[in-house]
Amino acid sequence: MALKSFIEVSPDSHFPIQNLPFGIFKPEPASPPRPGVAIGDYVLDLSTISVSGIFDGPFLSGSDCFLQLLCDVADEATLRDNPSLREKSLVPMSKVEMLLPIAIGDYTDFFSSMHHARNCGIMFRGPENAINPNWFQLPIAYHGRSSSIVVSGTKIIRPRGQGHPSGNSPPYFGPSRKLDFELEMAAVVGPGNELGKPVDVNEAGDHIFGLVLMNDWSARDIQAWEYVPLGPFLGKSFGKDGNLFHVLNALWLIWGTTISPWIVTLDALEPFACNSPKQDPQPLPYLAEKISKNYDISLEVQIKPAGQEDSCVVTSSNFNHLYWTVTQQLAHHTINGCNLRPGDLLGTGTISGPEPESYGCLLELTWNGQKSLSLKGATRRFLEDGDEVIISGCSKVFSLFTFLKHFPKHIFTSSHKE
Amino acid sequence: MALKSFIEVSPDSHFPIQNLPFGIFKPEPASPPRPGVAIGDYVLDLSTISVSGIFDGPFLSGSDCFLQLLCDVADEATLRDNPSLREKSLVPMSKVEMLLPIAIGDYTDFFSSMHHARNCGIMFRGPENAINPNWFQLPIAYHGRSSSIVVSGTKIIRPRGQGHPSGNSPPYFGPSRKLDFELEMAAVVGPGNELGKPVDVNEAGDHIFGLVLMNDWSARDIQAWEYVPLGPFLGKSFGKDGNLFHVLNALWLIWGTTISPWIVTLDALEPFACNSPKQDPQPLPYLAEKISKNYDISLEVQIKPAGQEDSCVVTSSNFNHLYWTVTQQLAHHTINGCNLRPGDLLGTGTISGPEPESYGCLLELTWNGQKSLSLKGATRRFLEDGDEVIISGCSKVFSLFTFLKHFPKHIFTSSHKE
Numbered sequence: 066m067a068l069k070s071f072i073e074v075s076p077d078s079h080f081p082i083q084n085l086p087f088g089i090f091k092p093e094p095a096s097p098p099r100p101g102v103a104i105g106d107y108v109l110d111l112s113t114i115s116v117s118g119i120f121d122g123p124f125l126s127g128s129d130c131f132l133q134l135l136c137d138v139a140d141e142a143t144l145r146d147n148p149s150l151r152e153k154s155l156v157p158m159s160k161v162e163m164l165l166p167i168a169i170g171d172y173t174d175f176f177s178s179m180h181h182a183r184n185c186g187i188m189f190r191g192p193e194n195a196i197n198p199n200w201f202q203l204p205i206a207y208h209g210r211s212s213s214i215v216v217s218g219t220k221i222i223r224p225r226g227q228g229h230p231s232g233n234s235p236p237y238f239g240p241s242r243k244l245d246f247e248l249e250m251a252a253v254v255g256p257g258n259e260l261g262k263p264v265d266v267n268e269a270g271d272h273i274f275g276l277v278l279m280n281d282w283s284a285r286d287i288q289a290w291e292y293v294p295l296g297p298f299l300g301k302s303f304g305k306d307g308n309l310f311h312v313l314n315a316l317w318l319i320w321g322t323t324i325s326p327w328i329v330t331l332d333a334l335e336p337f338a339c340n341s342p343k344q345d346p347q348p349l350p351y352l353a354e355k356i357s358k359n360y361d362i363s364l365e366v367q368i369k370p371a372g373q374e375d376s377c378v379v380t381s382s383n384f385n386h387l388y389w390t391v392t393q394q395l396a397h398h399t400i401n402g403c404n405l406r407p408g409d410l411l412g413t414g415t416i417s418g419p420e421p422e423s424y425g426c427l428l429e430l431t432w433n434g435q436k437s438l439s440l441k442g443a444t445r446r447f448l449e450d451g452d453e454v455i456i457s458g459c460s461k462v463f464s465l466f467t468f469l470k471h472f473p474k475h476i477f478t479s480s481h482k483e
Numbered sequence: 484m485a486l487k488s489f490i491e492v493s494p495d496s497h498f499p500i501q502n503l504p505f506g507i508f509k510p511e512p513a514s515p516p517r518p519g520v521a522i523g524d525y526v527l528d529l530s531t532i533s534v535s536g537i538f539d540g541p542f543l544s545g546s547d548c549f550l551q552l553l554c555d556v557a558d559e560a561t562l563r564d565n566p567s568l569r570e571k572s573l574v575p576m577s578k579v580e581m582l583l584p585i586a587i588g589d590y591t592d593f594f595s596s597m598h599h600a601r602n603c604g605i606m607f608r609g610p611e612n613a614i615n616p617n618w619f620q621l622p623i624a625y626h627g628r629s630s631s632i633v634v635s636g637t638k639i640i641r642p643r644g645q646g647h648p649s650g651n652s653p654p655y656f657g658p659s660r661k662l663d664f665e666l667e668m669a670a671v672v673g674p675g676n677e678l679g680k681p682v683d684v685n686e687a688g689d690h691i692f693g694l695v696l697m698n699d700w701s702a703r704d705i706q707a708w709e710y711v712p713l714g715p716f717l718g719k720s721f722g723k724d725g726n727l728f729h730v731l732n733a734l735w736l737i738w739g740t741t742i743s744p745w746i747v748t749l750d751a752l753e754p755f756a757c758n759s760p761k762q763d764p765q766p767l768p769y770l771a772e773k774i775s776k777n778y779d780i781s782l783e784v785q786i787k788p789a790g791q792e793d794s795c796v797v798t799s800s801n802f803n804h805l806y807w808t809v810t811q812q813l814a815h816h817t818i819n820g821c822n823l824r825p826g827d828l829l830g831t832g833t834i835s836g837p838e839p840e841s842y843g844c845l846l847e848l849t850w851n852g853q854k855s856l857s858l859k860g861a862t863r864r865f866l867e868d869g870d871e872v873i874i875s876g877c878s879k880v881f882s883l884f885t886f887l888k889h890f891p892k893h894i895f896t897s898s899h900k901e
């Protein structure tokens with residue numbers, strides 16, 4: 066809280082003093098990228114205060130940066146009493162360009178919302194065997210593509226590919242006809258582990274630096290045709306080209322996988338920790354946690370249909386709908402000896418809640434296009450060219466944060482307007 | 484052929500002058516890693532001759548190195564007539580340590596041998612629907628884990644994980660009981676492509692630097708239980724620890740995925756190019772090649788059972804059994820706009836031939852452990868602790884290479900003894 070006294074933070078800011086998320090930014094288009102933390106309407110340039118000697122870092126290429134305590138970030142008095150340092154190091158957020166905050170070595174996507182797994186199972190296999198028996202025994206996941214992960218705000222191209230033919234007809238080829246978003250969050254790995262040395266589930270939290278919002282763009286027709294028997298491939302790793310016709314204008318996202326520019330640390334989320342769902346059957350010992358935590362983070366997706374002024378909320382979910390915790394995911398990922406490296410990204414999978422209004426993707430919301438969503442005049446079964454998708458996350462402020470007067474407080478944002 | 488006149492290369496060397504593969508090595512344990520090419524029993528240190536000004540490179544972090552022509556590597560006379568430069572730049576291969584030759588951003592594994600796909604299909608789904616209809620329309624693939632790819636010679640740990648229970652019994656947990664190898668090769672991406680700009684199938688060869696041998700270690704019991712519906716995960720990305728009990732001593736590899744230290748360029752393979760199999764149904768236009776090439780590369784796997792002196796050949800296959808070519812694989816990978824980066828690795832999938840003696844993994848050779856292999860006294864259904872797995876590849880020399888007198892010539896090696 067060292068900075069509270071001299072940097073004014075409006076009570077409805079997404080970045081109160083309790084949430085100082087890390088990101089990478091350029092203050093000017095020609096500047097080299099540098100790390101920063103968001104404070105109110107400013108970005109504190111860590112490279113500048115590092116040069117001044119009051120910040121012992123950053124070490125973004127190794128894992129050290131991930132262990133920096135926020136209270137080490139700056140010495141309040143030094144920054145407050147040095148107008149020229151303040152001028153240089155506090156950059157108005159409206160002026161900066163945010164970049165992908167991490168170099169992602171490997172990206173893994175889990176499948177940890179039971180409601181999402183059940184809905185997909187009912188749609189594709191029927192209600193009897195909606196959820197495979199392995200799902201309740203381990204956090205199912207697949208390896209994803211890291212090269213196509215981009216930062217929020219990137220425009221994308223509608224991917225081309227083969228679509229699922231009906232019956233015995235040959236596959237068609239062309240732009241995807243079933244472009245979807247997936248509402249996810251993702252854990253950013255801090256300290257890694259060596260090959261062959263699994264991480265204990267009760268220590269897994271120490272290996273997570275923080276969380277980002279994630280949109281796992283999905284081409285449902287490409288995915289449906291390609292994924293048997295080895296899982297999703299090109300339905301999840303697509304690209305853009307400003308010269309092609311099928312350009313989506315999206316604030317959040319696009320191509321392959323999009324993440325938010327600010328990483329919120331697990332420390333900052335601690336006040337919003339809550340119990341995770343009871344797991345039945347009991348997990349095997351390597352997945353059994355002494356303390357099993359979820360986080361109460363309200364998640365919302367809005368679509369701004371092409372050509373319309375206003376966006377519409379299409380789903381309202383919550384991070385706490387996850388059945389498998391992020392620490393169980395991380396421990397499971399390493400149980401075979403697999404090594405994680407700093408900056409690796411572990412997606413939660415689509416976070417759907419139990420009610421239809423809380424489903425985390427259009428596949429579920431429109432039941433694979435069988436019904437349409439009404440968006441203030443427009444209707445949608447899947448995304449159309451020019452649509453924007455806006456994901457936001459926020460946590461209720463508990464009494465711990467008395468100065469915030471129990472108002473709802475946004476802790477993540479991606480061009481989220483209020 | 485510039486170096487032929489003064490560096491003696493034995494006629495049975497794996498590295499004749501026509502095959503100058505690239506690798507990364509350390510001449511001494513404390514030396515920094517550097518690039519080199521193999522010539523006979525020597526490694527030519529490209530960093531040393533680069534300093535001398537007769538090699539215009541290397542640029543290993545970008546894609547430029549991948550376009551270096553071998554004839555640019557050195558000026559013969561300069562090297563021949565400078566004993567001190569020769570002394571410094573030609574290092575006996577027996578003394579060097581080979582490292583992973585590339586920084587692998589993303590790793591993809593294809594599934595392009597029809598015989599392998601059919602055998603797996605018969606085993607797990609029965610003979611009626613052994614091969615899914617999508618298999619003949621596109622090169623099926625899945626994203627893999629890059630962090631756990633290691634260089635030939637690395638020892639591994641038997642991975643732990645959940646095994647497939649029978650009937651309704653709960654899953655078991657422990658060291659994998661069905662550890663397998665997979666005989667594969669992999670293409671190393673040279674120049675990448677931008678997000679949203681697919682590579683034309685007829686230009687895909689320009690994006691491939693060369694090929695390596697690959698062992699895609701697989702834990703069949705972990706894989707069988709976890710892979711529905713999102714594909715292989717922990718069955719393919721495991722690790723090692725010298726302190727654990729279950730250590731495999733393997734020349735070739737281990738954990739997750741192992742590749743050979745030398746990358747053989749597509750140029751060097753050109754004399755061994757052959758027609759690829761006729762494809763029926765005809766591929767869609769984006770996969771239709773004007774010239775569709777395979778390469779005639781004999782592939783062999785030997786197992787040296789723990790405690791035995793001798794290794795036994797367990798399978799003899801050939802790269803030309805691939806149904807989908809590496810250029811079709813690369814073009815398909817980018818058709819959705821996915822970006823490839825220099826150093827990305829595209830595995831072919833297990834390369835099985837039509838005859839039982841040419842199956843590319845123990846799963847097929849022992850029909851999922853139903854029969855055992857006899858290895859000069861030892862028997863094996865799957866790999867046991869202490870086993871070594873040795874993969875080698877070689878190409879017959881055609882008349883083009885008259886000085887080699889039509890002897891068979893090994894073009895790849897991994898500690899292969901004759």
Ligand SMILES: [Ca+2]
Pocket residue numbers: 174247249281414415
């Ligand atoms: Ca997903």
Ligand SMILES: [Ca+2]
Pocket residue numbers: 592665667699832833
């Ligand atoms: Ca494989």
Ligand SMILES: [Mg+2]
Pocket residue numbers: 174209247281301412414
């Ligand atoms: Mg995903």
Ligand SMILES: [Mg+2]
Pocket residue numbers: 592627665699719830832
């Ligand atoms: Mg593989």
Ligand code: NI
Pocket residue numbers: 875893899900901
């Ligand atoms: Ni040999």
